[in-house]
Amino acid sequence: MKTESHSINDVLAKNATSFFIPPFQRAYAWGKPEIERFFSDISRIIESELDANQQDKQEHFFGTIVIKEEKAGFANKSVIIDGQQRLTTTLLFLIALRDTETDPHKQEFITNTYLINNSSTFQDKIKLKQVTKDWEAYKALVNKSQPNPGIISNAYELLKKLINEKRSLNPKINFEHFIIAIQRMNVAVIFLDERPFKGEDPQIIFETLNSLGKPLTLSDLVRNFVLLNMESNNQSDIYEKTWYPKIEEVLQDYTSEFFRDYLQYKTASSLKVVNDSNTKELYQQFKDFVENKFTNHNEFIDDIIRYVKWYKWIINETNIDTISKNNSNDKEIKELLRNIFHDIKSEAFKPFVLGLLEYHQYSTENPRLNDELLISILKTIRTYLIRRRVLGLTQGENKNIVTLCNRINDIATGKVSMIELLTNMFYKLRLPNDSEMEAALRSMNFYEELKQYSKFILGKIEEHNTKVSVDFRDQRITIEHIMPQKLDNNWKAELGKNYEEIHKKYLHNIGNLILTEFNSEIGNKSFNEKKMQLNQSSLNYRLDIINRNVWNEQSIIEHQKNMIKWFLETFPLPDQYKDKNNWNTNTVDPDPDANVELHIFDKIIEVNSWQDVFIKFLKYVKESPNYDFDNILNNQYKLFKRDDVILKWSSLKKLIESNRDLENRYKTFDGKTCCKVKDPNDDLLFVHINISASTCISRIATITEEIFLPSDSIKIKLK
Template structure:
């Protein structure tokens, strides 16, 4: 196989070359052998920007071979991620080479920047280079153990001194050729020790053991395996330091390895293109600490960070693109940005671990985290930043966190759909800070904002919450929510706190139906003639649920037996059993009475906010086009943003027209196709004669498209929703302000 670069015009030049137009580009078509396609004396270099990229075919072992060569995995690269699946595929290929007698086998490409002192910075191909080095080390171990007894010709020194170490290096740090990034380096270097620590939790050690065991179990000859490795071919792509743009090249490569995460791409964008010293400093001082603070959940963290900064939620698969645009649009200095990211990652750690310096704050955070509503994190991060900037006092922070907890729990009990939560928490900070007096009235404005949420964004009031609390099937709700609810009811204002979570997990306590799931004759008799109705209505509700320490096999016993038995209700010290232990029977009346007792406690725990705060006149509320269950007919729109651009408008017609203009400008051809394919002439007219007589009141979008504006508000909103979906744009990317 021969590979090389060529100037683009040289590629096009030549007789008998045919090009077929396909869409808006050119495609050359014709049958040709692949190697003939690559072959050619003029195929040496391709100009890329202001630099040159050199590429060529080379044996993989020749790539590794050479004195004082160092292969460095830059800090912007992800950790070594290959697992057994990829290693198995590689080893299977090597066995095929051995069995079939193939002369060569293509391993892939390796892209590196050649720097000073024979240093190769590998920007693509680290997974293959690292894996092959691990395999060679496993072979060395086999040779050490079996060389003499099996008559192996290949020597450990031959492999190590040619491909794995620089024998005569005076610098111990430079002796081992391959230098993985910080997290992997210790594990890789450990494979060179006489006593290898195989207990490390590392992909490097795990794959080393896989190769070692596979060679032994398959009874593969090390000599045959080495011969197969000698037949591996790579395309070596060498970039010129200081001239080629490694970021652009990296992003354009179609790697055959594991997909990069969004965080991997962000890290590459932040660190690539800088000298080695700057990369090390940025990685060690900022990025590494960000990874640790977020427990390597960097993609989600950056998505939350961008949500705060741009008041828009990036698509999960486009975090990297959104991040680059944010940096470019705001001309942000990268080191300043890394400092800010590190600051917010510290907040993230405190929130996620409930590890602030204040015990009361930590208690609320633990409860919020138990509910696992991670879409609240953008607002929680903003709260912590405001607290850090002394905008909030400690008491205000605790009050705000309690409000978030209460808001989430009430919505869970009332079965309010969760799909609105992400935009609620995206906008909360903005809604607070649009008021000029937010520093003085932060908590009151937050309460006012929560109270005035409508429809799918609502904060359920006491009536709605009470009705749901009394009738909801608590037993079959999510385990985490059920446990959270029982724990709060039990431990609220209780100085002798009960560790319900651990007691339930180790079966010391069990969630118990007082009236059992299967009624015996005695239970039917005690419930009365309406026992079926009572059973169906109350079985799984909070009034009939409690915690017990007795064996769950006894759950069908009568109420009297459950009460009097060892570890029964009478002996219980739990608050949840206080009422039960004082009564003589269990019927509908007792269930209703206990429900009321627990409801009153719940209304105290998850208190509905109240405030006398009134915002300044002409203040605005924020909504998105996802709020399809809200009727905006009698509301006054003030402004809206679409695709990150804000527009002031006087009415819904201006919104309708401006949104349509924006989408048309985005892609006129697509807009025309949508109109031709879907819409009736009485709404949007594709009029070739440029007449608008078919519309009652038409607005010109282009020379041949007119928009009917004589429609009610909801019709206009629905048309824009339809167009957005056709353009594959999320409805929550259109945010508008209502007076």
């Protein structure tokens, strides 16, 4: 390895050198902030040049570029191991400068000096070969053609705008000043020694380098691991013919998630959700698996590509591929996948269902799952999930469902059924029986507490009763309150003297709700007017309403019974499980909700679970003037070894966008999940509650020590 100092101008102006950005590199990623910072550095150099009082003109250190030299005929090919964002931005700047010039000689100077050379083996003699995703747009700009919209063309347009604005603000600035600025942008160029005994492994160097403050994704690292040690021609061939079109182009933003879920399925073990803080940890686990499992990288590529299509069926809400040759089965499988992963939004079952699809589609080594068995399994999973969601249960799923991946072969060979697996989990992962569901549905605020799932549930009930699918996802299909949200005198008379109590108790109950196609048209009309309108509905729900003469407490209770009965028929359990305790009573829950009491000094604080203990303790500290809660908020990593134990809504909602399961892993100090808080402001605090008893105690002990709270002032007692 040798390091030399050069200006970015000297690097790019080499006539006998072409630059190759290998396919393991990420596509161009600089946005407006990075480009404006780049141009600000250019501007400072120009202003220094124009300042007659400055003897030593300003220069700028532009960072590091790592190059591995290869011979390409009589010319040199510089493979860019790191620094492609800097090089690409500089070249886009030069193209923009060229295109803002009217002098053809200056335009030609830029094209011939920086953009093309006669020894280049790339198309149109272009000096820099971009990654596949950026190549067409970059090539169009070099050739003065109109590029397709995208990040490359956006950067080019922004740079043109900045150049023009700079000139308009100071007419003294000319073409030469911009070239001088490029000549004073210095880089440290690291040349890697190709001799293997020198130990300069490009892969290790790539993993070590900081990619301009933009963390490498798991997808970036895996791509690098697979391709980097190949010759550049082989890299291009495999990337452009296999890796990009068969993996990245298919999965796009889901590629990193796919690698994690593939590994979870293969190892039947739970891995962390992909984020910037744990990418390298996940990558190391992935790398170890590939090196132990496969004899070479081509074998790994062949294996993983098989799973891309199946994973696409999981992540895409609509699917035009053929899963089953039987049209009816094909339609049903696709709808079940959509229910599980888009209507219910389960993350936990992705690796498991990926495995089911392998056994259904690919039978070379495995016993095959036929259509009927796959449909039956997916229905059981859907029932398991929606029953648990009605009860607000999600805790433990992501960690434990993935372990069932090693039982798929047993399911396929008939040794065990899906229902047996799901009813043999510990209590917190139980499959709620009919009695538990009836009790919950009778008393719960179905309309508000189940906003995420209510239309799905009612749509599936309608479909079950009529055998005709209902497009419950259509915004024109809405949930209607029969007894309206505001009572007029007619409705008060309809309900009787206890109308206030009835209204409060049953307004959002499942017994007062139906699915309709014309919610806004029904509104607060009288019951008879609503019946007349419902006569025009095509949905079966209306029949249970229009046959009644009045709508009062008794009517609501009767409709409630019907709705609950239909729910249990739509998401059914086999007879032997309907009234059974559907969990393994011999297995100790690794994180049971103990019956506990929290004592702080002489005050007894009512709590219902270990997560409640932690929330109430934090709330006490926050509300007490004697303790510095902000210190806890600002030093979370030091205290808890993670920085997301307490989050503001502004941060949490961004995490939820990429992982819906987090909605149920955080609560406010009032014990509400985010979906139950109306219009939360950005500063509202949420506490991570997906914790065990030992974690709860450990966190409280750490905080106690940090704020100098006497250790004997906190007591947690089991009742």
